Amino acid sequence: MRWYWIDRFVEFESGRQAKAIKCISLAEDHLHDHFSYYPMIPHSLVIEGLAQTAGLLVGEFNHFREKVVLAKVPKIAFYCEATPGDVLTYCAKIEYIKDVGAMAAVSSHKGDVPHAEGELVFAHLNEPRLGSLFDPATFLRMMCLLGAYDVGRAADGSKLQPPPHLLRALYAGNCEGN
């Protein structure tokens, strides 16, 4: 199982903002019980999707060399429900990035209708004992799968490119697999 709560990036501006879409389908198991006669995406999973949109944006800024974790949700408000058939557009704008972490303003819309908005704080974990929280190549696969490099732009406006060290990690993994 993969913990993907966004389907595709539609915009990705390095160090600034990203937009991703989430298509809600009745095929998603959790909707069968949330709720039986009124399926709607749980707000916690919307927050997770917003955190993935913003977290990948924050991580990309430092070429995924920092261990970025969602540390805090200072503010989140929901204005309506999202049900099967809805397409949510998640938007994340970086408010701040420092050595120790980052803050992003996030929002979710159903078409033009505001669905949710809030703020997310991410921490950079520099504790060496933690080692690598994720296989570096995982980020590259995730970014590719979600189309970040198809729509992404670097800070100078050029096409967003995968960090060389992630490409090397992916290549090394593929060679080991063969």
Added chain:
Amino acid sequence: MPTKDEVFEKIQAALVDALGVDEEDVKPEATLVGDLGAESIDFLDIVFRLEKGFNIKIPQGELMPEDVLKDTRYVVDGKVTEAGLAELRQRMPYANLDEFAQNPVVQDFTKLFTVADLCRFVEGKVGATE
């Protein structure tokens, strides 16, 4: 330059947003950890909001000189030494460390930090007027 009252109002708003507390709970004598429930990650959030709200830069360790608390020259058996207290007083002129100095257990360091301390820190950074 903002007045001290304006600094307090902005800090009050920042703490309400960062900690989810009521405005009336943010009094000068309130401690951030004990009274307002701040946890370590909240200090990161608070620093973000202060930097944005006052258009200032707060380098890591300036508000809370944590390096002193990890320095074996200044900490023995989990307590800050006299030399460590002197270093903290020199680095944190905005904080009242008298109560902490009575039993300077490192883990209690952030617990005594008050809203008034935070205001004095920002007032010094922005050159606030009366």
